[in-house]
Amino acid sequence: MDIHSIKVACSSCNLRELCMPVGLSPDEMSRLDSVISTRKRVKRGSALFNNGDRFSSLYAVRSGFFKTRVTSVDGRDQVTGFQMTGEILGMDGIVNDHHSCDAVALEDAEVCVMPFDRIESLSREFSALQHHVHKIMSREIVRDHGVMLLLGSMRAEERLAAFLLNLVQRLHSRGFSQSELVLRMTREEIGSYLGMKLETVSRTFSKFVEEGIIEVKQRHVQIKDTEALRRLVNPPSGS
Amino acid sequence: MDIHSIKVACSSCNLRELCMPVGLSPDEMSRLDSVISTRKRVKRGSALFNNGDRFSSLYAVRSGFFKTRVTSVDGRDQVTGFQMTGEILGMDGIVNDHHSCDAVALEDAEVCVMPFDRIESLSREFSALQHHVHKIMSREIVRDHGVMLLLGSMRAEERLAAFLLNLVQRLHSRGFSQSELVLRMTREEIGSYLGMKLETVSRTFSKFVEEGIIEVKQRHVQIKDTEALRRLVNPPSGS
DNA sequence: CGGCTCATTGATGCGCTTCAATTAAAGTGG
DNA sequence: CCACTTTAATTGAAGCGCATCAATGAGCCG
Numbered sequence: 001m002d003i004h005s006i007k008v009a010c011s012s013c014n015l016r017e018l019c020m021p022v023g024l025s026p027d028e029m030s031r032l033d034s035v036i037s038t039r040k041r042v043k044r045g046s047a048l049f050n051n052g053d054r055f056s057s058l059y060a061v062r063s064g065f066f067k068t069r070v071t072s073v074d075g076r077d078q079v080t081g082f083q084m085t086g087e088i089l090g091m092d093g094i095v096n097d098h099h100s101c102d103a104v105a106l107e108d109a110e111v112c113v114m115p116f117d118r119i120e121s122l123s124r125e126f127s128a129l130q131h132h133v134h135k136i137m138s139r140e141i142v143r144d145h146g147v148m149l150l151l152g153s154m155r156a157e158e159r160l161a162a163f164l165l166n167l168v169q170r171l172h173s174r175g176f177s178q179s180e181l182v183l184r185m186t187r188e189e190i191g192s193y194l195g196m197k198l199e200t201v202s203r204t205f206s207k208f209v210e211e212g213i214i215e216v217k218q219r220h221v222q223i224k225d226t227e228a229l230r231r232l233v234n235p236p237s238g239s
Numbered sequence: 240m241d242i243h244s245i246k247v248a249c250s251s252c253n254l255r256e257l258c259m260p261v262g263l264s265p266d267e268m269s270r271l272d273s274v275i276s277t278r279k280r281v282k283r284g285s286a287l288f289n290n291g292d293r294f295s296s297l298y299a300v301r302s303g304f305f306k307t308r309v310t311s312v313d314g315r316d317q318v319t320g321f322q323m324t325g326e327i328l329g330m331d332g333i334v335n336d337h338h339s340c341d342a343v344a345l346e347d348a349e350v351c352v353m354p355f356d357r358i359e360s361l362s363r364e365f366s367a368l369q370h371h372v373h374k375i376m377s378r379e380i381v382r383d384h385g386v387m388l389l390l391g392s393m394r395a396e397e398r399l400a401a402f403l404l405n406l407v408q409r410l411h412s413r414g415f416s417q418s419e420l421v422l423r424m425t426r427e428e429i430g431s432y433l434g435m436k437l438e439t440v441s442r443t444f445s446k447f448v449e450e451g452i453i454e455v456k457q458r459h460v461q462i463k464d465t466e467a468l469r470r471l472v473n474p475p476s477g478s
Numbered sequence: 479c480g481g482c483t484c485a486t487t488g489a490t491g492c493g494c495t496t497c498a499a500t501t502a503a504a505g506t507g508g
Numbered sequence: 509c510c511a512c513t514t515t516a517a518t519t520g521a522a523g524c525g526c527a528t529c530a531a532t533g534a535g536c537c538g
Contacts, residue, residue, distance in 0.1 A: 070384045073473045078388040092384065094377035101384060120370065124363045131359065137376040138333035144383035145309045145331065145340060149317040151390035152434035156494070187517065195391035197495060202518055218503075218517080234312040395526070426485065436527055441486055457485080457535075 009033040018086025018174070019060045020114070020136075023128045032129065035118040036060075042105040048089060050102045055093025057115045061085050064109020065184040068092075069192070070101045079193040081143070082106075082167075082185060085174055088136050090116075106184040151195045154233075159194040160204045161232035164214070168223060179226070183219040248272040249351075257325025257413070258299045259353070259375075262367045271368065274357040275299075281344040287328060289341045294332025296354045300324050303348020304423040307331075308431070309340045318432040320382070321345075321406075321424060324413055327375050329355075345423040390434045393472075398433040399443045400471035403453070407462060418465070422458040 010021045011029045021032055039062060042048050048059060051071060066083040080101060083089055093099040094116065123130035150159055164181075172178045183190070187198040187205075194201070205221075208214045213229060215222040223229065249260045250268045260271055278301060281287050287298060290310060300322050307328065310316040319340060322328055332338040333355065362369035389398055403420075411417045422429070426444075427437040447453045452468060454461040462468065 070388050072388055072392070076388070076392045078384075078391045080384045080387050091377055092381050095374045095381055100381050120366065120373070124366065124369065127359065127363065130363065130369075133373075134359070134376070135334045137373070137380065138330055140380050141376065141383065142331050142334055142339050144380065144387065145317075145319045147387055148319050148383065148390060149309050149311055149315070151387060152317045152431065153311070153315045186515090192391065198517080199496085199519085200494060203494095206518075425483090437485080438487085438528085439526060442526095445486075 010036055015060070015062070015086045019088070019112075020129070020132060022132045024126065028126050028129070031122060031125075035122055036112045036114055037118075038113045040111050040113050042066075042109045042111065044105055044107045044109075046105060048103040048105065048109075048111060049093070049099045051099055053093075053099045055090065055097050055099055055116070057090060057113050058119065059089040059103075059111040059113060061087050061089065062110040062112055064111075065106045066103050066109060067106055067185060067189060067193075068101045068103050077192065078195075079185075079189055080147075082193070084170060088140075091137055091140055106189075156194075156196050156200050156204050157207070157232055158235075159196065160190075160201065160208070161229040163190065163194055164221065164223065165226070165229050165233065179223045181221050181223075183221060249275055254299070254301070254325045258351075259327070259368070259371060261371045263365065267365050267367070270361060270364075274361055275351045275353055276357075277352045279350050279352050281305075281348045281350065283344055283346045283348075285344060287342040287344065287348075287350060288332070288338045290338055292332075292338045294329065294336050294338055294355070296329060296352050297358065298328040298342075298350040298352060300326050300328065301349040301351055303350075304345045305342050305348060306345055306424060306428060306432075307340045307342050316431065317434075318424075318428055319386075321432070323409060327379075330376055330379055345428075395433075395435050395439050395443050396446070396471055397474075398435065399429075399440065399447070400468040402429065402433055403460065403462065404465070404468050404472065418462045420460050420462075422460060 010016055010019070010032050011026070013019070013021075016022075021029060024032060040048070040059075042064070048066065049055075061083050063085060066089060068080045068083065068089065069077050070080055071077040083103075089103050089111070090099070092101050119129075119133060123133055150162055154162065167183075168178060168181050171181055185193075187201045191198045191201045205214070205216050209216055211228070213223070213225045215224060249255060249258070249271050250265070252258070252260075255261075260268060263271060279287070279298075281303070287305065288294075302324060305322040305328060307319045307322065308316050309319055322342075328342050328350070329338070331340050358368075358372060362372055389401055393401065406422075407417060407420050410420055424432075425437070426440045430437045430440045433440070444453070444455050448455055450467070452462070452464045454463060
């Protein structure tokens with residue numbers, strides 16, 4: 001066991017509200033600790049796993065920030081999500097025993113490695129853990145449906161507004177500001193996620209700035225009028 | 240037990256390759272039979288469940304055809320998928336104990352009702368079933384990522400070509416033709432799924448007909464040049 | 479047959495992409 | 509530490525793809 005494995009314990013992790021362990025007894029919790037065998041560091045720009053890699057584990061983001069991306073046969077790619085502290089990566093790999101997307105760190109990151117066969121065997125013992133795994137996967141499905149709604153029916157301004165509100169809400173629930181955020185991804189990555197070109201992302205940011213809704217300094221964004229963003233996502237009534 | 244409950248048994252179901260039971264022993268199979276408590280008929284146009292309904296069960300499509308759809312606060316909706324025989328509905332409901340989308344039958348349909356708490360308890364006994372449940376949810380996640388790629392990075396022709404190829408492939412794996420299909424959904428529903436307007440769907444169909452790729456007579460589609468469709472989805476190299 | 483829903487097709491315009499140039503920031507080596 | 513290079517972001521101008529509006533046609537059913 002290397003030095004990074006010390007204190008790798010869900011029971012003493014300050015992320016337990018966000019991550020896997022929920023409603024477990026102290027005994028169950030310590031059994032879960034034994035599942036989280038290792039931590040793994042991932043350097044900015046490198047991949048936690050790639051499309052085609054053999055699937056073995058789920059990963060809980062301990063620190064840092066990831067994007068996941070799928071690539072079509074002809075090389076186009078699409079960012080399918082951004083994952084922050086406490087969120088789970090790797091569920092795409094279960095169905096075919098191989099990953100079907102890339103997970104790339106957008107800043108130096110650390111993840112908890114949770115071997116999936118261990119999760120499954122422990123799930124057979126603890127129904128609370130079992131149900132939690134099901135919820136995590138269901139949550140991902142529901143999130144994906146929301147992205148489809150965004151991609152299929154919203155216009156550029158609405159998409160970016162929804163994106164900002166979503167990001168800031170997730171950051172807020174992790175103790176950060178409701179109104180300030182630092183983007184960890186490029187305009188191009190935002191655009192890929194939102195189905196628009198980087199120039200459109202940039203222009204839309206500028207438009208929001210002109211309208212006094214946000215302030216932008218590079219990747220630092222300050223939200224000055226949350227309600228205006230909400231109105232953009234959900235147009236009052238008649239378009 | 241009403242008459243429809245007779246012979247509701249996975250062990251004698253000709254869909255077992257497509258649906259839930261995989262790699263179960265005869266004993267396990269008969270235990271699974273006991274989970275599938277009932278069948279339920281759903282008339283064309285009516286909902287199996289709606290957004291907000293309490294979640295209790297997963298549903299396996301026994302016959303017929305469904306769409307699922309999410310609705311935004313301001314009333315826009317997005318078709319998130321079309322489900323045919325052997326496919327599973329309802330996984331969206333696990334995370335919040337309530338469904339977050341509507342599942343509407345596009346033709347008279349019948350589903351197997353699988354109470355989720357029973358699935359979970361049986362999953363704790365049979366690891367094969369447990370893993371299969373995980374695979375089904377993972378498959379849905381992977382499918383959703385594919386739809387995001389389609390919505391985020393493809394143009395109208397590519398989207399419709401991908402849609403047709405996907406439909407015909409799923410039908411083929413159920414014993415139907417590789418080249419002929421009957422659309423169970425309207426142009427508007429196709430458009431909602433693909434993020435385009437019904438007029439664009441219609442025009443794109445017409446374009447394919449002009450190019451000799453397909454023949455269309457109302458909802459009956461005959462694919463005359465599968466390779467041309469494949470080339471549309473995956474442009475040769477340039478462009 | 480008349481009234482419905484669904485589909486097709488045309489004309490016009492807008493939103494976003496594309497191409498291109500400029501600026502700003504971040505990383506690199508002398 | 510400051511030139512130099514590289515990457516990221518902004519902004520403008522032009523064009524295209526798809527949406528929108530509108531009218532017609534085709535099936536379906538009471």
